[in-house]
Amino acid sequence: MAQKKKNPVWSFFASVKLALFLLFILAATSIVGTVVPQNKPTGFYAEQYGQKMANLMQTLSIQDMYNSWWFLSLLGIFCLNLIVCSLERIPGVIRIVRKDNLTTQPARLLKLPFNETCVVGQSVTDTTEEVVSFLTSKGWKPGRRDKDNGTLLFAQKGAWTRFGVYIVHVSILIILLGAVIGSSAFSNKILHNPDFAFKGSIMLPESQETDHIFSFQDGKKIHLGFTVRCNYFSIEYYGNGMPKTFLSKLTVLENGKPVRFKNGKTVHFLEVNTPLTYKGITFYQSSYQPYSDFLVTLINKKTGVKQQKIIPGGKQVSSDDGLVSFGIINKEGRGEAISRVKIWFGDADADPSTFWLNNDQEAVVKRPSGDYILHVKQLYATGLQVTKDPGVLWVYTGCGLMLFGLFVAFFTSHRKLWAHIHEKDGQVNVVLAGSANKNKVGFEKTFQRLADSFKEKK
Amino acid sequence: MDSSQLFGITTIAYLLSSAFYIGLLVFKGKKIGTVGLIFAIIGVLAQSAALGLRWNESYKIGIGHAPLTNMYESLVFFAWCTTLFYIFMEYKFKARVIGAFVMPFAFTAMAYASFAKGINQQISPLIPALQSNWLIAHVMTCFIGYGAFAVAGGLGMMYLLKQSAVNRGLSEKTLTGGLPELKVIDDLTHKTIVFGFMWLTAGIITGAVWANEAWGTYWSWDPKETWSIITWFVYASTLHARFTRGWRGSRIAWLAILGFISVFFTYFGVNFLLSGLHSYGSS
Ligand code: HEM
Numbered sequence: 001m002a003q004k005k006k007n008p009v010w011s012f013f014a015s016v017k018l019a020l021f022l023l024f025i026l027a028a029t030s031i032v033g034t035v036v037p038q039n040k041p042t043g044f045y046a047e048q049y050g051q052k053m054a055n056l057m058q059t060l061s062i063q064d065m066y067n068s069w070w071f072l073s074l075l076g077i078f079c080l081n082l083i084v085c086s087l088e089r090i091p092g093v094i095r096i097v098r099k100d101n102l103t104t105q106p107a108r109l110l111k112l113p114f115n116e117t118c119v120v121g122q123s124v125t126d127t128t129e130e131v132v133s134f135l136t137s138k139g140w141k142p143g144r145r146d147k148d149n150g151t152l153l154f155a156q157k158g159a160w161t162r163f164g165v166y167i168v169h170v171s172i173l174i175i176l177l178g179a180v181i182g183s184s185a186f187s188n189k190i191l192h193n194p195d196f197a198f199k200g201s202i203m204l205p206e207s208q209e210t211d212h213i214f215s216f217q218d219g220k221k222i223h224l225g226f227t228v229r230c231n232y233f234s235i236e237y238y239g240n241g242m243p244k245t246f247l248s249k250l251t252v253l254e255n256g257k258p259v260r261f262k263n264g265k266t267v268h269f270l271e272v273n274t275p276l277t278y279k280g281i282t283f284y285q286s287s288y289q290p291y292s293d294f295l296v297t298l299i300n301k302k303t304g305v306k307q308q309k310i311i312p313g314g315k316q317v318s319s320d321d322g323l324v325s326f327g328i329i330n331k332e333g334r335g336e337a338i339s340r341v342k343i344w345f346g347d348a349d350a351d352p353s354t355f356w357l358n359n360d361q362e363a364v365v366k367r368p369s370g371d372y373i374l375h376v377k378q379l380y381a382t383g384l385q386v387t388k389d390p391g392v393l394w395v396y397t398g399c400g401l402m403l404f405g406l407f408v409a410f411f412t413s414h415r416k417l418w419a420h421i422h423e424k425d426g427q428v429n430v431v432l433a434g435s436a437n438k439n440k441v442g443f444e445k446t447f448q449r450l451a452d453s454f455k456e457k458k
Numbered sequence: 459m460d461s462s463q464l465f466g467i468t469t470i471a472y473l474l475s476s477a478f479y480i481g482l483l484v485f486k487g488k489k490i491g492t493v494g495l496i497f498a499i500i501g502v503l504a505q506s507a508a509l510g511l512r513w514n515e516s517y518k519i520g521i522g523h524a525p526l527t528n529m530y531e532s533l534v535f536f537a538w539c540t541t542l543f544y545i546f547m548e549y550k551f552k553a554r555v556i557g558a559f560v561m562p563f564a565f566t567a568m569a570y571a572s573f574a575k576g577i578n579q580q581i582s583p584l585i586p587a588l589q590s591n592w593l594i595a596h597v598m599t600c601f602i603g604y605g606a607f608a609v610a611g612g613l614g615m616m617y618l619l620k621q622s623a624v625n626r627g628l629s630e631k632t633l634t635g636g637l638p639e640l641k642v643i644d645d646l647t648h649k650t651i652v653f654g655f656m657w658l659t660a661g662i663i664t665g666a667v668w669a670n671e672a673w674g675t676y677w678s679w680d681p682k683e684t685w686s687i688i689t690w691f692v693y694a695s696t697l698h699a700r701f702t703r704g705w706r707g708s709r710i711a712w713l714a715i716l717g718f719i720s721v722f723f724t725y726f727g728v729n730f731l732l733s734g735l736h737s738y739g740s741s
Pocket of ligand 1: 014015016019078081082085086089165168169172406409410691694697698701702
């Protein structure tokens with residue numbers, strides 16, 4: 001360490017002044033991106049701020065400033081600062097934690113912030129045993145060494161808490177590492193493997209399936225390695241017309257077979273706050289799209305045969321077995337949302353039936369050729385955001401560590417306790433002394449209680 | 459009685475509490491301070507009941523959710539946290555006049571929530587993105603932090619006031635004489651910031667987890683997120699300046715005030731001046 005200290009680059013990065021400067025600069029520059037809208041088309045900036053300013057912004061990548069070279073460099077320097085500064089100090093902390101506190105000169109005990117002397121009248125050895133068992137009963141496990149015609153005892157608590165600060169610092173690095181791992185730059189430019197981490201989306205109409213999605217970044221196809229099917233999509237509304245629930249029912253297929261999830265089911269009810277994760281890839285409910293087509297499900301009650309068809313309004317289609325045909329001849333609704341449809345349903349043997357059916361409801365149709373269950377619903381596509389981010393685990397670990405580290409750094413302390421038992425003027429003296437690196441007021445109380453309780457026993 | 463009447467009582471109690479604490483600052487009668495405290499306690503009790511009632515009312519109208527979901531509710535919760543934190547501090551550190559610098563925050567928040575234009579007091583249903591337990595965890599942690607930072611900001615102002623009085627050699631009999639020792643204020647400011655920093659950190663983290671649950675992105679540099687991290691940087695530098703560079707006194711007091719301005723901007727400024735994901739501003 002001693003050599004490194006002389007290296008000016010090293011000491012530059014080891015300085016806390018730099019840290020304060022960087023925190024200030026990061027805070028100040030971050031403001032820019034909250035005032036200037038981010039990631040708008042190029043024209044927007046020229047329109048809003050004039051051509052000259054827009055050019056300057058372009059140079060500084062203000063339109064995407066949190067990913068700009070200079071902002072990322074600041075973060076990089078910040079990390080370096082954090083690493084060097086911590087490396088510089090950790091050896092000192094280890095020295096403090098490992099320190100042999102039994103080498104302390106007994107005379108120094110009286111100079112410690114808290115000390116208390118009491119005089120007892122037995123032999124040094126007996127008293128020592130007594131003090132040891134007293135301290136042990138209070139949760140302090142003392143070590144001992146004979147010196148100055150007496151014995152010095154030392155016990156400490158929470159020595160490790162001196163590392164709390166470094167737990168916080170390391171947690172910041174872990175979070176940023178997680179962010180790097182999850183970034184598209186890392187998977188594209190370093191791993192050359194766009195499947196490692198990605199964000200993308202797909203519009204998936206009901207009854208359809210997909211084995212790929214499209215990347216947000218460049219619109220390229222990304223293969224999932226399995227297939228996802230949207231069985232169903234619906235929106236529920238509150239009385240005042242606000243949307244209450246967006247629901248997609250998804251099934252994952254491997255080699256054409258539905259996969260059972262952990263809960264034993266094959267259908268996942270996807271809502272905004274209940275994403276579906278499968279093989280590290282997470283699906284989020286993010287948007288939807290209504291169509292003017294209809295999803296018709298027809299079940300022959302006798303044979304149990306079920307078929308599903310997507311049909312546009314006004315077109316007549318036949319069932320697969322050719323026994324019946326049906327179509328939608330009218331519809332009602334508000335805006336793009338359809339509330340009910342008029343069905344035409346016929347077969348060879350009798351006059352066709354026509355009737356109204358509410359959207360997403362079923363009817364039993366009795367025909368000479370048999371009974372059918374008919375379900376009609378306006379076709380929707382569910383908009384899924386699809387993310388694979390192996391960095392999230394790191395980020396969450398870092399967050400947990402940070403909270404733990406902050407707690408340790410702020411609310412715990414390293415407390416030391418000495419007792420020197422020795423003979424003075426023909427009597428046995430016990431000197432209790434203590435110190436703490438933080439929360440001195442709290443430790444003073446603990447120490448006083450300990451000393452009082454010891455004196456009481458005497 | 460319904461929750462809005464109780465919130466009305468709370469507002470009045472906080473107003474009276476502020477008035478009596480300021481009275482304590484001016485006239486230094488111990489009893490005046492006790493009355494201030496009593497009003498603060500009445501206010502907090504009424505407000506707790508009101509929060510519970512409002513929660514219950516939301517279930518009665520069939521859209522049950524914790525009262526933490528829009529601008530009105532968050533302002534009310536902010537006032538509640540600030541007052542609770544202050545009462546705890548008065549109990550623990552016995553420094554009563556601080557109320558004169560804190561209770562006005564609580565009162566202002568309540569009054570603003572009740573009377574400002576464009577703040578919807580109705581219990582409104584939650585859009586799908588807000589239907590998450592993380593919402594409760596996120597808002598609670600953030601606002602406990604904000605409450606502490608409000609107190610720290612008040613302490614910072616108090617420090618500067620007292621210091622200028624000391625510098626001008628004003629005697630103990632003047633207005634600022636009744637304030638605690640500079641060293642005590644400084645120490646309390648630091649402790650309060652530490653407490654707030656812990657909660658702000660937890661607030662940012664719960665927010666990130668929630669965003670990841672709802673949208674698949676734990677951090678998107680939306681203006682509110684960015685301002686919360688700016689605030690976090692400000693307090694991180696305050697802690698480092700104190701801990702490693704030995705900053706004390708007026709510098710820390712200024713930073714406590716600057717930090718609270720940043721909190722204030724995170725909370726309000728972003729909603730009214732900038733645009734983003736957070737829906738508090740619009741309702
Ligand atoms: C925003 C990022 C940071 C956070 C959240 C953070 C957190 C902390 C915390 C909680 C403490 C303990 C303070 C106390 O006990 O009052 C601390 C101490 C410290 N931090 Fe940081 N820190 C950050 C960045 C940095 C950076 C970039 C450096 C680089 C030099 C640094 C250097 C130090 C030093 C030297 C100490 C004192 C350690 C000691 O002597 O015990 N910190 N930090």
